[in-house]
Amino acid sequence: MTFQDEQGVLSGFAASRTEDVPLRDLRVATDAQEDHVMWTQTITTPVRLELAFDVTIDGDRMTGDSRAGRLPRSTVTGVRRVP
Template sequence: MSIIGEWDVTIKTPIGSMAVVYSFTDDGSTVAGSATGKDETVPLRNIIVVNDAGGQRVTWQQSVTKPMRLNLDFDVVVDGDRLAGHSRAGRLPRSAVIGTRRRGQI
């Protein structure tokens, strides 16, 4: 199963859990994506997808301005309709990331 589709994701940050909807698309040569939180939608950058025996590993970067301005790095593994991993904002501690594919998504 691939990252392509829409995902309901929870990021467990030091200031509390955040619900974010991630959308990933593939035009045949490039994977693109966006993240929609409570107050903003931001594009994902530098998305890298690697298929291995443990599932599909996906890394990306994104910048947010709410609740504060941060540059985030993500590293997750997709296993069927679930993903899990972490995000990191600079020197701040890693935040756990978990998500499920939205129903009806390929």
């Protein structure tokens, strides 16, 4: 995942070995200690799925889950990489 903030507008994309897809409907809710981020994205490989993400950003760490329609939630974790 790559997130960008350009003049207060959040955008991003997800990159994999097989495709790069834009993140859509990005929303951020902030409280005193962390940021809560939600977005959707569509993948086409290995099958076409509409994924909905709901994660919490705490410092350099991201934790939360994603859903693909009726499938069970999948755990999502990540650590910020410095370019």
